[in-house]
Amino acid sequence: MDFTLKVWRQAGPKARGSFETYKASGVSADMSFLEVLDVVNEDLIEKGTEPIAFEHDCREGICGSCGVMINGQAHGPNERTATCQLHMRTFKDGDTITVEPWRAAAFPILRDLVVNRSALDRIIEAGGFISVNTGSAVEANMIPIPKVVSDAAMDAAECIGCGACVAACPNGAAQLFTSAKIQHLNLLPQGQSERWQRTEAMVDKMEEYFGGCTNHGECQFACPKGISIDFIAYMNRDYLKSKVTNRKLGGQGFAT
Amino acid sequence: MVEARPRSTVEAGVQPLRRRPEKQLPYPLSIYQSAVGKKWVMAVTGVVGMAFITMHMLGNLKIYLGAEELNAYADGLRTVGAPFAPHGFLLWGVRLVLLPTLLLHVHAAWWLWRQNRRARPVKYQSKRDYIAADWASRTMTWTGPIVLLFLAFHLLDLTWGTANPDFRHGDVYHNMLASFDRWPVVVAYVAANLALGVHLYHGAWSLFQSLGVNNARINTARRVFATLFAVAIVGGYVSTPIAILIGVIE
Amino acid sequence: MELNAHVPAGPIQEQWESDQFNMKLVSPANKRRFEVIVVGSGLAGASAAASLAELGYHVTVFSYHDSPRRAHSIAAQGGINAAKNYQNDGDSVYRLFYDTVKGGDFRSRESNVYRLASLSVNIIDQCVAQGVPFAREYGGMLENRSFGGVQVSRTFYARGQTGQQLLLGAYSALMRQVGLGAVTLVPRTEMLDLVVVDGRAAGVVVRDLTTGEVYSKSAHAVILATGGYGNVYYLSTNAKKSNVTAAWRAHKRGAAFANACYTQIHPTCIPASGEHQSKLTLMSESLRNDGRIWVPKDANDARPAHEIPEADRDYYLERQYPSFGNLVPRDVASRAAKRQVDSGRGVGPLKNGVFLDFAEAIGRLGRSEIQERYGNLFEMYDRISGEDPYGTPMRIYPATHYTMGGLWVDYHLMSTVPGCFVGGEANFSDHGANRLGASALMQGLADGYFVLPYTVGDYLAGLLGQKAVPETHEAFKNAEREVSDQTKRFLGTNGKHSVDHFHRELGAIVWDQIGMERTRSGLEQALRDIPALKADFDRDVRVLGTADGLNSSLEDAGRVADFFELAELLARDALHREESCGGHFRVEHQTPDGEADRDDENFAYVGAWEWKGTGTPQTLHKEQLTFDYVHPAQRSYK
The missing domain is CATH 3.90.700.10 (Succinate dehydrogenase/fumarate reductase flavoprotein, catalytic domain)
Known part of the structure; x- marks a missing residue:
């Protein structure tokens, strides 16, 4: 198979970028999209051009490192599939494939297709945890958790933090990420004591960096884990409640 | 031992769009300081608006029962509660609710629109291919202002009468006929109602999400609800001027 | 170099407890004065950093990822073992210990394994409290499954993503400490040298991968939790960036590298x-x-x-x-x-x-x-x-899937460089010659949550009142210079082939000669081929771009250069070990029906290699292994 790749090249955070066109020929249908970039890069190096910088690591769709816009869709056309799991048999021979980095104010481009997603870490830092020091945990089976609750928490916890939801969102909002992280913990009995402080702190931190949700629902289709926007609704509810509850708690909560 | 921020070059590379307000407004105003809170306000004001346009439409449909019925209904709105309540009690009461509702809805929308533009200052340079974000959801910031502009004309036309060719205070039936005899007005009216329909098609679905009452079980139902609601509203409103224009109502 | 495992005296069941009691403590007011560096943010690194910060030490975490959550621990699928015996099927700490020693083909240190087995139960408690959504039964209790040829069900799991959930748990604990200011998180920064002053680890030299800046960070102790070296095979199930560089540079500064030849090939x-x-x-x-x-x-x-x-x-x-x-x-x-x-x-x-x-x-x-x-x-x-x-x-x-070998550590997980601790897959401990399924996650978290916070404290107690060596010290400056020189060398070589090209070639040699079956002649061939290819690499590698920004070819070049040196050690270790055991199978040493033929009489030891300088073969040191509790027996699956 032969492809024409239009790839965004940008030398650094402040540099001007543009699309460059590269040919990828003799591609096998069994190759992953990133392997095609590998091959293009090998060619570029042979020719003396700097290779395309792109983020990747596990190449199994779990680490969340990879992620680019492929033909205008975050992680490309396949549902529930990260860029590294996208294989070339998805495309037709001769296709032109446009590759662009995630774009958002909170995701400044570092180089070519690599963006800085550290704002997501700031959200976690604000409250995406259960405060339990090592050693102070109770016996694991002390608190039974209904299977449905545990499964729902796992549905949210599957988030790989790739940022596709932000990239896909017409508003550049991080609601799907934040709601998944919040609701994973808010659903579990262990997460109850910090539930309201967590919700308020994480939502507020999110809003410092990202746009607001207007319920396009684009994120859940871009999500390589298929996380549902139902979690966003749940987060909205908890946020409203947190405003009431944290007020009642007065000065006791760190987020009030 | 908190060190001065930022703690790494990676962290320093990302600047917040806005800082959380130093001083929070007193509860419940503080809710409105956040984007999630504003969406909640938009949903609540949207529900109020939906209730209003439903009642308004039902009133409109009285036109099919003739001039007397419609004018009596309009008069009834002013005299409801008489003799205990003052004249226009209900009408002004509703207006007192609707005006701030509208202002809040518009302000929240404007604020979110501005914030969301700032959240992606550099647009995608290649063509986007949307899967879920439909035409309705992406044109909310267009359909909203269109409806708003039309609303201004609508008030001038049929409430204050300044834009009406032959306005008679209290004779709603006559005023409508006078206005809708002009085909450009009918076109504008139909266009604005279609915009309203598109706005509602997304809004009536979206509000469940913003209010946080959504869950997997009602996902299909609320899509059906929003569609039916939008179709009913547009159908109900648009039928009147068309009926007037083609002479079904004279 | 002397290998002293510092295994506490007494019956194996009481060793850890008595050791904990005998360790020196640091008072809360003094903990603040100590700086600890953690390199790597996987299970072992994140959990150690979080736990040490909770205790009150100031911790700096370096990770070459954009976020700590990307570490390769995240890709583990199957589960984590713990001797909870929730299934009432006869499991116990002793049985987990027994299974692990036997599964490791009698090449692990019994005391470490026993401690691992006994800490396994605390790990599950800790993770559940953090909100790790392990699979549950309808009654709400934790579910278990059996795994990898053991006869009890002791594996806890979260769908097919156990590693992800455990890492996110440790990551959340870490981020909590980051938010509290107890941990300074430095992502996209790669450790490129360990600095040793007066025989003690004094800090590290790192390169900021986004700006290219090379700088030093000093500390009272350094913890390496930088994973395994499976990518020496080029093709492996490891993440693309996984590498041996941090461990290898520590090796070159005096940390012995043990049991390199024990590599696990997943079927x-x-x-x-x-x-x-x-x-x-x-x-x-x-x-x-x-x-x-x-x-x-x-x-x-x-x-x-x-x-x-x-x-x-x-x-x-x-x-x-x-x-x-x-x-x-x-x-x-x-x-x-x-x-x-x-x-x-x-x-x-x-x-x-x-x-x-x-x-x-x-x-x-x-x-x-x-x-x-x-x-x-x-x-x-x-x-x-x-x-x-x-x-x-x-x-x-x-x-290739996992590497049991790694930096040699004593019972306190300290390498042969005092003050340099090693946790997780980066160290050689606990799994012997072969790792059982669902034990890697257990070891990473045991090291990070429950061992290092104690043993690092014990080490630091001895340094009370001492300031960390200033970063202006000559040793730091020299190390920085060496790192910068290496970078310049790569960029200046301007050869014909990409770094990946050489990595693939190296991988082919290692896979063919030091893969699933090893022969004397093949290993000797490898010992000739690897240096030859390394010479090619030094002469003919092409690294484009500059040193002052994001440059993944440049990062890879340094990592592959270290893989070359490691590959030689791998061959040397495999060659010297004239027996077959666990992940090391020598064709010359098999039973008549083709099974591994272990030689307990001559090879029941840990082979730890000491760096002797570039171009000089490492020298071997032996830590003799004794088996007082689990007696060596031939494995048979007929």
Whole structure:
């Protein structure tokens, strides 16, 4: 198979970028999209051009490192599939494939297709945890958790933090990420004591960096884990409640 | 031992769009300081608006029962509660609710629109291919202002009468006929109602999400609800001027 | 160099407790004065950093990822072992200890393993409290499954993403400390040297991968939790960035490197589909519970799988190992597959795999039951290979998966450089010559949550009142210069081939000669080929771009350069170990029926190598292993 790749090249955070066109020929249908970039890069190096910088690591769709816009869709056309799991048999021979980095104010481009997603870490830092020091945990089976609750928490916890939801969102909002992280913990009995402080702190931190949700629902289709926007609704509810509850708690909560 | 921020070059590379307000407004105003809170306000004001346009439409449909019925209904709105309540009690009461509702809805929308533009200052340079974000959801910031502009004309036309060719205070039936005899007005009216329909098609679905009452079980139902609601509203409103224009109502 | 494991005296059940009591403590007011560096943010690194910060130390975490959550621990699928005995099936700390020592083919330190087994129960408690959504039964209690050839169900799991959930738990604990200011998190920054002053670890030299700045950070103690070196094979199930650099640079500064030749080859991975293959994907071992492994009897059989009649199929594992059949341990299954492929009976377009067939299981249990058990794995296989495993048998082949070897550490997880601690896969401890399934996560978290916070404290107590060596010290400046010089050398070589090209070539040598089966002549060949290729690399590598920004070729060049040196040690270690055990199989040392022939009399020791300078072979030091509790026996799966 032969492809024409239009790839965004940008030398650094402040540099001007543009699309460059590269040919990828003799591609096998069994190759992953990133392997095609590998091959293009090998060619570029042979020719003396700097290779395309792109983020990747596990190449199994779990680490969340990879992620680019492929033909205008975050992680490309396949549902529930990260860029590294996208294989070339998805495309037709001769296709032109446009590759662009995630774009958002909170995701400044570092180089070519690599963006800085550290704002997501700031959200976690604000409250995406259960405060339990090592050693102070109770016996694991002390608190039974209904299977449905545990499964729902796992549905949210599957988030790989790739940022596709932000990239896909017409508003550049991080609601799907934040709601998944919040609701994973808010659903579990262990997460109850910090539930309201967590919700308020994480939502507020999110809003410092990202746009607001207007319920396009684009994120859940871009999500390589298929996380549902139902979690966003749940987060909205908890946020409203947190405003009431944290007020009642007065000065006791760190987020009030 | 908190060190001065930022703690790494990676962290320093990302600047917040806005800082959380130093001083929070007193509860419940503080809710409105956040984007999630504003969406909640938009949903609540949207529900109020939906209730209003439903009642308004039902009133409109009285036109099919003739001039007397419609004018009596309009008069009834002013005299409801008489003799205990003052004249226009209900009408002004509703207006007192609707005006701030509208202002809040518009302000929240404007604020979110501005914030969301700032959240992606550099647009995608290649063509986007949307899967879920439909035409309705992406044109909310267009359909909203269109409806708003039309609303201004609508008030001038049929409430204050300044834009009406032959306005008679209290004779709603006559005023409508006078206005809708002009085909450009009918076109504008139909266009604005279609915009309203598109706005509602997304809004009536979206509000469940913003209010946080959504869950997997009602996902299909609320899509059906929003569609039916939008179709009913547009159908109900648009039928009147068309009926007037083609002479079904004279 | 002297290897003293510092194993506490007394019965094995009481060693850790008495050791904890005997350790020196640091008062809360003094903890603040100590700086600790943690390199790596996987299970071991994140959990150690969080736990130390909770205690009150100031911790700096370096990670070359953009976020700590990307560390490769995240890719572990199967689960984590713990001796909770929730299933009432006879499990106990002692049994987990026993299974691990036996599974490790009697090449691990008993005391460490016992401590690991006893801490396993605390790990589950800690993770559940952090909100790790382990699988549960309808009654709300934790569920277990059996794993990897043990007879009890002691594996806790979270769908097929246990590693992800455990890492996110440790990451959340870490981020909490970051928010509190107790941890300074420095992402996208790679450790490139360990600085040793007066015989103690004094800090590290790092490179900021986004700006290219090379700088030093000093501390009272350094913890390396930088993972394994499986990528020396180029193709492995490890993440693309996984590398040995941090551990290797520490080795070059005096930390002994032990048991390099113990590498685990996982039998069920998706075979490479061509030259371009960049990495291999593991399919959970659990598939072997219901799949039957076979190859066509005739090497030239070109028919599609479903047209090959039963009579023409060779279910070779069931034939050779009637009692364990398809469930033989990883190393045995891997070698058997290799022999089939080597004999030309491999399947698939490249004839580089064997069939793992579910037709019989689907017939017996029905498609829906198979879907329930393995649905997500089948989906993943389909996505990667484009074949539907419900209709056509899967093709599988072994691939490098885990490395048991690593930096030598004592009972306190301290390397031979005082003040330099090593946790997780980066150290050599606990798994001996072969790791059991679902034990890697257990070891990483035991090290990070429950061992290092104590032992690092014990070390620091001895440094009370001392300031960390200033970063202006000559040793730091020299190390920075060396790192910068290396960078300049790579950029200035301007040869013909990419870094990846050399990495692939190196991987081919290592896989062929130091892979599943090793021979004396092959290893000697490798010891000639590797330095020759290294010379090529030094002369002919092409690294474009500059040093003052993001440059992944430059990062890779440094990592591959270290892989070259490690590969030599791997060959040397494999060559000296004249026996077969666990992940190390020497063709010369097998029983008449082709099984591993262990030599307890001569090789029951840890082989720790001391760096002697570039171009000079490392020297071997031995830590003799004694087995007072689990007595060595031959493994048999016939």
